Amino acid sequence: MANQLKQDIYFRKMENKTIFYINLYYKNSIFIFFQTCFLFLLFHFIIDRLYFTDEVFFAHYYDVYSTTKLNHLIELRHKWYWVSYVIFPFLFLVKCIIPAAIIYLGMYIDKMEVSFSSVFKVVVISQLVFIIPEIIKLVWFNYNPISMDALRSFHPFSLYSLFDPILLQEWLKYPFKILSLFEVLYWFAIALFLSNFLKRGFDEMLKIVVVYYGSFLFCWMVFVMFISISNS
Amino acid sequence: MGKYIFFGLLIFLVLLGALLTWKRMDEKKVLAEIHQSIPSIEFSSLDEKSVNLSTLIGRSLSLVVYFNSTCPLCQSEAELLVTHFQDRENLDFIFIFSEPVAEIRGFKESNHLEKLENVVFLSDTLFQFAHAFKLPGTPATFLYDTEGKLVKEFMGTFNMQELKDAIAEVNGD
Numbered sequence: 001m002a003n004q005l006k007q008d009i010y011f012r013k014m015e016n017k018t019i020f021y022i023n024l025y026y027k028n029s030i031f032i033f034f035q036t037c038f039l040f041l042l043f044h045f046i047i048d049r050l051y052f053t054d055e056v057f058f059a060h061y062y063d064v065y066s067t068t069k070l071n072h073l074i075e076l077r078h079k080w081y082w083v084s085y086v087i088f089p090f091l092f093l094v095k096c097i098i099p100a101a102i103i104y105l106g107m108y109i110d111k112m113e114v115s116f117s118s119v120f121k122v123v124v125i126s127q128l129v130f131i132i133p134e135i136i137k138l139v140w141f142n143y144n145p146i147s148m149d150a151l152r153s154f155h156p157f158s159l160y161s162l163f164d165p166i167l168l169q170e171w172l173k174y175p176f177k178i179l180s181l182f183e184v185l186y187w188f189a190i191a192l193f194l195s196n197f198l199k200r201g202f203d204e205m206l207k208i209v210v211v212y213y214g215s216f217l218f219c220w221m222v223f224v225m226f227i228s229i230s231n232s
Numbered sequence: 233m234g235k236y237i238f239f240g241l242l243i244f245l246v247l248l249g250a251l252l253t254w255k256r257m258d259e260k261k262v263l264a265e266i267h268q269s270i271p272s273i274e275f276s277s278l279d280e281k282s283v284n285l286s287t288l289i290g291r292s293l294s295l296v297v298y299f300n301s302t303c304p305l306c307q308s309e310a311e312l313l314v315t316h317f318q319d320r321e322n323l324d325f326i327f328i329f330s331e332p333v334a335e336i337r338g339f340k341e342s343n344h345l346e347k348l349e350n351v352v353f354l355s356d357t358l359f360q361f362a363h364a365f366k367l368p369g370t371p372a373t374f375l376y377d378t379e380g381k382l383v384k385e386f387m388g389t390f391n392m393q394e395l396k397d398a399i400a401e402v403n404g405d
Contacts, residue, residue: 063392066311069304109234212238219242226249230256 029121036124037092041085043134048081050138051146060148092127099123099213103190106212114198122197126189129182133157157181171228175221187213263366267374268382271364275354278333278340285326285361288352290380293402294324295395298361298372301331301339305389306371310343312392318347323399325351328361330370377402 054074061070100120107114136156144150153165158180160173168176190213191206198205272286288294297313299306317323325348329336333355340346340353356362365372373386375398384398 063394064389066308066315068311069308105234105238109238215239215242219246222246223249226246226253230253230260 029117029124032121033093033096033124034089036127037089039128039131040092040134041088043131043138044088045085047134047138047151048084051141051151052148053146056146056148056151096120096123096127099190102213102216103194103209106208109212110208112198112200112208118197119194122190122193125193126186129185129189132185133180133182155180158183170232171225174224174228178217178221267365267385270376270380271361273356273360273364275328275356275360276333277355278336278353280333283352283354285328285354288324288326289376290378292322292324292350292378293399294326294376296326296328296374296376298328298330298365298367298370299339300329300370301335303370307339307343309371309373309389310339310345314344314347316392316396319349321349322403323350326354327351328354328356330356330359330362332357375399375402 054077057074057077058070061073065073097120100116100123103123104114104116104119107119133156137151137154140154140156141151149165153160155161155177158177160168160176160180163176165173187209188206191202191209194200194205194208195202270286270289272284274282274284277283285296289296297309299310301307313325317325327336327345329339336353336355345351345353361367368387371386371389373390373395374382375384375395377383383402384395386395
Protein backbone atom coordinates (compact mmCIF):
# COMPACT_ATOMS: atom_id res chain seq x y z
CA MET A 1 0.00 0.00 0.00
CA ALA A 2 2.74 2.38 1.09
CA ASN A 3 4.86 1.37 -1.87
CA GLN A 4 1.96 2.00 -4.22
CA LEU A 5 1.51 5.48 -2.76
CA LYS A 6 5.22 6.25 -3.12
CA GLN A 7 5.11 5.09 -6.74
CA ASP A 8 2.07 7.30 -7.42
CA ILE A 9 3.82 10.34 -5.94
CA TYR A 10 6.96 9.58 -7.98
CA PHE A 11 5.02 9.35 -11.24
CA ARG A 12 3.07 12.51 -10.46
CA LYS A 13 6.35 14.34 -9.82
CA MET A 14 7.77 13.05 -13.09
CA GLU A 15 4.63 14.11 -14.89
CA ASN A 16 4.86 17.58 -13.38
CA LYS A 17 8.51 17.85 -14.41
CA THR A 18 7.66 16.82 -17.97
CA ILE A 19 4.80 19.30 -18.05
CA PHE A 20 7.21 21.99 -16.81
CA TYR A 21 9.68 21.27 -19.61
CA ILE A 22 6.95 21.02 -22.26
CA ASN A 23 5.55 24.32 -21.02
CA LEU A 24 8.98 25.88 -21.19
CA TYR A 25 9.53 24.68 -24.73
CA TYR A 26 6.14 25.74 -25.98
CA LYS A 27 6.14 29.13 -24.33
CA ASN A 28 6.82 32.20 -26.43
CA SER A 29 10.57 32.92 -26.71
CA ILE A 30 9.97 36.60 -25.86
CA PHE A 31 8.16 35.58 -22.67
CA ILE A 32 11.04 33.25 -21.68
CA PHE A 33 13.56 35.98 -22.51
CA PHE A 34 11.88 38.55 -20.25
CA GLN A 35 11.38 35.98 -17.49
CA THR A 36 15.09 35.07 -17.49
CA CYS A 37 16.15 38.67 -17.90
CA PHE A 38 14.03 39.66 -14.90
CA LEU A 39 15.73 36.99 -12.79
CA PHE A 40 19.19 38.32 -13.72
CA LEU A 41 18.02 41.88 -13.12
CA LEU A 42 16.80 40.90 -9.68
CA PHE A 43 20.24 39.55 -8.75
CA HIS A 44 21.89 42.59 -10.31
CA PHE A 45 19.66 44.81 -8.18
CA ILE A 46 20.23 42.87 -4.92
CA ILE A 47 24.03 42.78 -5.38
CA ASP A 48 24.03 46.48 -6.29
CA ARG A 49 21.97 47.49 -3.25
CA LEU A 50 23.79 45.24 -0.79
CA TYR A 51 27.41 45.44 -1.87
CA PHE A 52 28.04 48.33 -4.33
CA THR A 53 27.42 50.90 -1.64
CA ASP A 54 28.57 54.53 -1.55
CA GLU A 55 31.30 53.58 0.94
CA VAL A 56 32.69 50.95 -1.45
CA PHE A 57 32.51 53.44 -4.33
CA PHE A 58 34.21 56.15 -2.25
CA ALA A 59 37.01 53.84 -1.07
CA HIS A 60 37.70 52.66 -4.62
CA TYR A 61 37.93 56.11 -6.23
CA TYR A 62 39.59 57.84 -3.28
CA ASP A 63 42.96 57.86 -5.08
CA VAL A 64 41.53 59.02 -8.40
CA TYR A 65 39.12 61.85 -7.59
CA SER A 66 39.01 64.63 -5.01
CA THR A 67 36.44 64.50 -2.20
CA THR A 68 34.35 67.23 -3.86
CA LYS A 69 34.34 65.37 -7.16
CA LEU A 70 33.56 62.06 -5.45
CA ASN A 71 30.56 63.53 -3.63
CA HIS A 72 29.34 64.93 -6.94
CA LEU A 73 29.82 61.53 -8.62
CA ILE A 74 27.91 59.79 -5.82
CA GLU A 75 25.06 62.27 -6.27
CA LEU A 76 25.04 61.52 -10.02
CA ARG A 77 25.11 57.82 -9.23
CA HIS A 78 21.98 58.15 -7.08
CA LYS A 79 20.27 60.15 -9.79
CA TRP A 80 21.10 57.88 -12.73
CA TYR A 81 21.43 54.38 -11.20
CA TRP A 82 18.21 53.25 -12.94
CA VAL A 83 19.85 53.64 -16.36
CA SER A 84 21.88 50.44 -15.88
CA TYR A 85 18.64 48.52 -15.28
CA VAL A 86 17.14 49.94 -18.48
CA ILE A 87 20.21 49.05 -20.53
CA PHE A 88 20.54 45.56 -19.00
CA PRO A 89 17.81 43.85 -21.13
CA PHE A 90 19.48 45.10 -24.32
CA LEU A 91 22.86 43.76 -23.21
CA PHE A 92 21.26 40.49 -22.21
CA LEU A 93 19.57 40.30 -25.61
CA VAL A 94 22.97 40.68 -27.33
CA LYS A 95 24.40 38.05 -24.97
CA CYS A 96 21.70 35.60 -26.07
CA ILE A 97 21.36 36.55 -29.72
CA ILE A 98 25.03 36.07 -30.61
CA PRO A 99 25.36 32.43 -29.41
CA ALA A 100 21.90 31.68 -30.81
CA ALA A 101 22.83 33.12 -34.22
CA ILE A 102 26.16 31.22 -34.30
CA ILE A 103 24.53 27.91 -33.32
CA TYR A 104 21.65 28.46 -35.74
CA LEU A 105 24.17 29.18 -38.50
CA GLY A 106 26.09 26.03 -37.58
CA MET A 107 22.91 23.94 -37.77
CA TYR A 108 21.97 25.55 -41.07
CA ILE A 109 25.43 24.79 -42.50
CA ASP A 110 25.13 21.19 -41.25
CA LYS A 111 21.66 21.02 -42.91
CA MET A 112 19.55 20.61 -39.77
CA GLU A 113 16.07 22.04 -39.88
CA VAL A 114 15.34 24.24 -36.89
CA SER A 115 13.80 27.67 -36.36
CA PHE A 116 15.87 30.53 -34.99
CA SER A 117 13.31 31.16 -32.25
CA SER A 118 13.79 27.60 -30.92
CA VAL A 119 17.57 27.99 -30.78
CA PHE A 120 17.15 31.41 -29.14
CA LYS A 121 14.79 29.91 -26.56
CA VAL A 122 17.29 27.14 -25.75
CA VAL A 123 20.14 29.65 -25.39
CA VAL A 124 18.05 31.87 -23.07
CA ILE A 125 17.08 28.91 -20.85
CA SER A 126 20.73 27.75 -20.78
CA GLN A 127 21.79 31.23 -19.63
CA LEU A 128 20.20 30.30 -16.29
CA VAL A 129 23.46 28.45 -15.54
CA PHE A 130 25.05 31.86 -14.96
CA ILE A 131 22.65 32.51 -12.07
CA ILE A 132 24.77 30.10 -9.99
CA PRO A 133 27.87 32.40 -9.83
CA GLU A 134 25.52 35.27 -8.89
CA ILE A 135 24.16 33.22 -5.97
CA ILE A 136 27.71 32.28 -4.94
CA LYS A 137 28.68 35.99 -5.11
CA LEU A 138 25.72 36.94 -2.93
CA VAL A 139 26.63 34.38 -0.29
CA TRP A 140 30.44 34.88 -0.52
CA PHE A 141 30.41 38.61 0.17
CA ASN A 142 28.05 38.13 3.06
CA TYR A 143 31.00 36.57 4.92
CA ASN A 144 34.00 38.24 3.24
CA PRO A 145 35.33 41.81 3.08
CA ILE A 146 33.80 43.90 0.29
CA SER A 147 35.70 46.16 -2.08
CA MET A 148 35.07 47.28 -5.64
CA ASP A 149 38.10 45.31 -6.86
CA ALA A 150 37.01 42.18 -4.99
CA LEU A 151 33.47 42.44 -6.39
CA ARG A 152 34.64 43.05 -9.93
CA SER A 153 37.26 40.32 -9.91
CA PHE A 154 34.94 37.72 -8.39
CA HIS A 155 34.62 34.96 -10.99
CA PRO A 156 34.13 31.68 -9.11
CA PHE A 157 35.34 28.42 -10.64
CA SER A 158 37.14 30.23 -13.45
CA LEU A 159 40.80 30.28 -14.48
CA TYR A 160 40.82 33.90 -13.30
CA SER A 161 39.99 32.86 -9.73
CA LEU A 162 43.14 30.69 -9.62
CA PHE A 163 45.48 33.68 -10.04
CA ASP A 164 46.15 36.92 -8.19
CA PRO A 165 44.42 39.60 -10.37
CA ILE A 166 47.20 42.11 -9.60
CA LEU A 167 49.88 39.80 -10.99
CA LEU A 168 47.86 38.72 -14.00
CA GLN A 169 48.69 40.38 -17.33
CA GLU A 170 45.91 42.69 -18.56
CA TRP A 171 45.41 40.76 -21.82
CA LEU A 172 44.92 37.47 -19.98
CA LYS A 173 42.12 38.76 -17.76
CA TYR A 174 39.24 38.51 -20.23
CA PRO A 175 39.91 34.94 -21.48
CA PHE A 176 40.60 33.74 -17.93
CA LYS A 177 37.24 35.16 -16.79
CA ILE A 178 35.44 33.42 -19.65
CA LEU A 179 37.12 30.04 -19.20
CA SER A 180 35.08 28.78 -16.28
CA LEU A 181 33.15 25.77 -15.11
CA PHE A 182 29.91 27.64 -15.82
CA GLU A 183 30.88 28.26 -19.44
CA VAL A 184 31.35 24.49 -19.86
CA LEU A 185 28.00 23.86 -18.13
CA TYR A 186 26.41 26.45 -20.45
CA TRP A 187 27.65 24.59 -23.52
CA PHE A 188 26.40 21.28 -22.11
CA ALA A 189 23.03 22.85 -21.22
CA ILE A 190 22.59 24.19 -24.78
CA ALA A 191 23.48 20.78 -26.23
CA LEU A 192 21.16 18.97 -23.81
CA PHE A 193 18.16 21.24 -24.43
CA LEU A 194 18.73 21.18 -28.19
CA SER A 195 18.91 17.38 -28.24
CA ASN A 196 15.69 17.16 -26.18
CA PHE A 197 13.94 19.73 -28.27
CA LEU A 198 15.00 18.44 -31.68
CA LYS A 199 14.91 14.78 -30.64
CA ARG A 200 18.49 14.30 -31.81
CA GLY A 201 21.57 12.82 -30.16
CA PHE A 202 23.28 14.82 -27.39
CA ASP A 203 26.73 14.15 -28.90
CA GLU A 204 25.61 15.54 -32.25
CA MET A 205 24.33 18.75 -30.61
CA LEU A 206 27.40 19.08 -28.42
CA LYS A 207 29.54 18.82 -31.55
CA ILE A 208 27.59 21.69 -33.14
CA VAL A 209 28.01 23.85 -30.01
CA VAL A 210 31.72 23.09 -29.63
CA VAL A 211 32.65 23.42 -33.31
CA TYR A 212 30.69 26.58 -34.11
CA TYR A 213 30.12 28.46 -30.86
CA GLY A 214 33.39 27.19 -29.36
CA SER A 215 35.48 28.32 -32.32
CA PHE A 216 33.66 31.67 -32.42
CA LEU A 217 34.29 32.22 -28.68
CA PHE A 218 37.95 31.27 -29.09
CA CYS A 219 38.44 33.74 -31.96
CA TRP A 220 36.53 36.45 -30.05
CA MET A 221 38.77 35.90 -27.01
CA VAL A 222 41.89 36.20 -29.19
CA PHE A 223 40.46 39.41 -30.73
CA VAL A 224 39.79 40.91 -27.27
CA MET A 225 43.27 39.81 -26.13
CA PHE A 226 44.79 41.75 -29.03
CA ILE A 227 42.72 44.83 -28.18
CA SER A 228 43.75 44.56 -24.49
CA ILE A 229 47.43 44.36 -25.50
CA SER A 230 47.10 47.50 -27.60
CA ASN A 231 45.34 49.40 -24.80
CA SER A 232 47.59 48.31 -21.92
CA MET B 233 31.11 25.92 -48.63
CA GLY B 234 29.20 27.60 -45.74
CA LYS B 235 31.67 26.10 -43.27
CA TYR B 236 34.62 27.67 -45.11
CA ILE B 237 32.95 31.09 -45.15
CA PHE B 238 32.19 30.82 -41.40
CA PHE B 239 35.73 29.85 -40.41
CA GLY B 240 37.16 32.33 -42.92
CA LEU B 241 35.24 35.13 -41.18
CA LEU B 242 36.54 34.00 -37.79
CA ILE B 243 40.13 34.03 -39.08
CA PHE B 244 39.45 37.49 -40.50
CA LEU B 245 38.30 38.65 -37.01
CA VAL B 246 41.54 37.40 -35.45
CA LEU B 247 43.67 38.98 -38.18
CA LEU B 248 41.80 42.28 -37.78
CA GLY B 249 42.59 42.24 -34.04
CA ALA B 250 46.26 41.50 -34.81
CA LEU B 251 46.40 44.33 -37.36
CA LEU B 252 44.79 46.88 -35.00
CA THR B 253 47.19 45.84 -32.22
CA TRP B 254 50.23 46.09 -34.48
CA LYS B 255 49.21 49.60 -35.60
CA ARG B 256 48.46 50.76 -32.04
CA MET B 257 51.75 49.33 -30.70
CA ASP B 258 53.60 51.20 -33.42
CA GLU B 259 51.86 54.45 -32.45
CA LYS B 260 52.60 53.84 -28.76
CA LYS B 261 56.29 53.26 -29.53
CA VAL B 262 56.46 56.60 -31.35
CA LEU B 263 54.57 58.35 -28.51
CA ALA B 264 56.90 56.84 -25.86
CA GLU B 265 59.91 58.23 -27.77
CA ILE B 266 58.26 61.67 -28.04
CA HIS B 267 57.45 61.81 -24.31
CA GLN B 268 61.00 60.79 -23.37
CA SER B 269 62.54 63.92 -24.83
CA ILE B 270 61.41 67.23 -23.37
CA PRO B 271 60.59 69.68 -26.15
CA SER B 272 62.28 73.07 -26.23
CA ILE B 273 59.11 75.17 -26.25
CA GLU B 274 58.74 78.74 -25.01
CA PHE B 275 55.74 79.39 -22.78
CA SER B 276 54.48 82.48 -21.03
CA SER B 277 54.74 82.50 -17.22
CA LEU B 278 52.30 84.23 -14.83
CA ASP B 279 54.45 87.42 -14.87
CA GLU B 280 54.26 87.36 -18.70
CA LYS B 281 57.93 86.31 -19.12
CA SER B 282 59.05 83.76 -21.69
CA VAL B 283 60.13 80.44 -20.13
CA ASN B 284 61.61 77.42 -21.91
CA LEU B 285 60.18 74.13 -20.65
CA SER B 286 63.44 72.19 -21.12
CA THR B 287 65.21 74.50 -18.64
CA LEU B 288 62.70 73.66 -15.89
CA ILE B 289 62.90 69.88 -16.01
CA GLY B 290 65.75 67.85 -14.56
CA ARG B 291 66.68 70.14 -11.64
CA SER B 292 64.64 68.03 -9.26
CA LEU B 293 61.90 65.42 -9.53
CA SER B 294 59.36 67.17 -11.80
CA LEU B 295 55.65 66.70 -12.27
CA VAL B 296 54.42 68.23 -15.53
CA VAL B 297 50.65 68.63 -15.53
CA TYR B 298 48.69 69.72 -18.59
CA PHE B 299 45.44 71.37 -17.48
CA ASN B 300 42.48 73.40 -18.60
CA SER B 301 40.63 75.41 -15.95
CA THR B 302 37.18 74.52 -17.30
CA CYS B 303 37.80 70.77 -17.22
CA PRO B 304 36.13 69.20 -14.12
CA LEU B 305 38.70 66.39 -13.94
CA CYS B 306 41.50 68.99 -13.82
CA GLN B 307 39.77 70.71 -10.89
CA SER B 308 39.52 67.36 -9.11
CA GLU B 309 43.20 66.61 -9.79
CA ALA B 310 44.27 70.03 -8.56
CA GLU B 311 42.41 69.41 -5.27
CA LEU B 312 44.03 65.96 -4.94
CA LEU B 313 47.52 67.37 -5.60
CA VAL B 314 47.07 70.08 -2.96
CA THR B 315 45.71 67.55 -0.42
CA HIS B 316 48.54 65.07 -0.90
CA PHE B 317 51.55 67.22 -1.84
CA GLN B 318 51.26 70.55 -0.02
CA ASP B 319 54.52 71.51 1.72
CA ARG B 320 56.41 68.80 -0.14
CA GLU B 321 59.81 70.24 -1.03
CA ASN B 322 61.64 67.79 -3.31
CA LEU B 323 59.08 67.88 -6.09
CA ASP B 324 58.74 70.55 -8.80
CA PHE B 325 55.27 71.21 -10.15
CA ILE B 326 54.99 72.56 -13.69
CA PHE B 327 51.41 73.36 -14.60
CA ILE B 328 50.84 74.05 -18.28
CA PHE B 329 47.45 75.56 -19.15
CA SER B 330 45.94 75.90 -22.60
CA GLU B 331 44.56 79.31 -21.54
CA PRO B 332 45.61 82.94 -21.02
CA VAL B 333 47.39 84.07 -17.83
CA ALA B 334 44.27 85.73 -16.30
CA GLU B 335 42.35 82.45 -16.27
CA ILE B 336 45.31 80.56 -14.83
CA ARG B 337 45.44 83.04 -11.95
CA GLY B 338 41.75 82.45 -11.23
CA PHE B 339 42.22 78.66 -11.29
CA LYS B 340 45.29 78.91 -9.06
CA GLU B 341 43.41 80.91 -6.43
CA SER B 342 40.17 78.94 -6.46
CA ASN B 343 42.02 75.62 -6.12
CA HIS B 344 44.63 76.90 -3.59
CA LEU B 345 47.54 75.80 -5.76
CA GLU B 346 49.76 78.36 -4.01
CA LYS B 347 49.93 75.85 -1.14
CA LEU B 348 52.26 73.74 -3.28
CA GLU B 349 56.00 74.38 -2.99
CA ASN B 350 58.16 74.87 -6.13
CA VAL B 351 55.36 75.53 -8.51
CA VAL B 352 55.50 77.12 -11.98
CA PHE B 353 52.46 78.10 -14.05
CA LEU B 354 52.77 78.32 -17.81
CA SER B 355 50.34 79.50 -20.45
CA ASP B 356 50.18 77.63 -23.77
CA THR B 357 47.42 79.33 -25.75
CA LEU B 358 48.91 78.04 -29.02
CA PHE B 359 48.55 74.40 -27.85
CA GLN B 360 52.26 73.80 -28.55
CA PHE B 361 52.61 71.31 -25.70
CA ALA B 362 49.52 69.28 -26.72
CA HIS B 363 50.78 69.28 -30.31
CA ALA B 364 54.36 68.28 -29.46
CA PHE B 365 53.24 65.50 -27.08
CA LYS B 366 50.29 64.45 -29.29
CA LEU B 367 47.90 64.73 -26.34
CA PRO B 368 44.26 63.79 -26.90
CA GLY B 369 43.03 66.18 -24.20
CA THR B 370 43.32 67.32 -20.60
CA PRO B 371 44.39 66.34 -17.99
CA ALA B 372 47.73 64.68 -18.75
CA THR B 373 50.48 64.14 -16.18
CA PHE B 374 54.17 63.31 -16.64
CA LEU B 375 56.70 62.53 -13.93
CA TYR B 376 60.37 63.17 -14.81
CA ASP B 377 63.37 62.23 -12.65
CA THR B 378 66.36 64.43 -11.82
CA GLU B 379 68.03 63.49 -15.12
CA GLY B 380 64.99 64.54 -17.13
CA LYS B 381 64.00 60.93 -17.83
CA LEU B 382 60.29 60.07 -18.02
CA VAL B 383 59.30 57.86 -15.07
CA LYS B 384 55.52 57.68 -15.32
CA GLU B 385 52.77 59.18 -17.46
CA PHE B 386 49.01 59.37 -17.07
CA MET B 387 46.64 60.26 -19.89
CA GLY B 388 43.39 61.40 -18.30
CA THR B 389 42.98 61.19 -14.55
CA PHE B 390 45.91 59.87 -12.55
CA ASN B 391 45.82 57.43 -9.68
CA MET B 392 47.33 59.08 -6.62
CA GLN B 393 48.61 55.81 -5.17
CA GLU B 394 50.34 54.90 -8.45
CA LEU B 395 51.87 58.39 -8.62
CA LYS B 396 53.10 58.19 -5.02
CA ASP B 397 54.54 54.72 -5.67
CA ALA B 398 56.40 56.03 -8.75
CA ILE B 399 57.82 58.96 -6.72
CA ALA B 400 58.84 56.61 -3.90
CA GLU B 401 60.57 54.31 -6.39
CA VAL B 402 62.61 57.19 -7.85
CA ASN B 403 63.51 58.41 -4.36
CA GLY B 404 64.47 54.86 -3.39
CA ASP B 405 61.97 54.79 -0.48
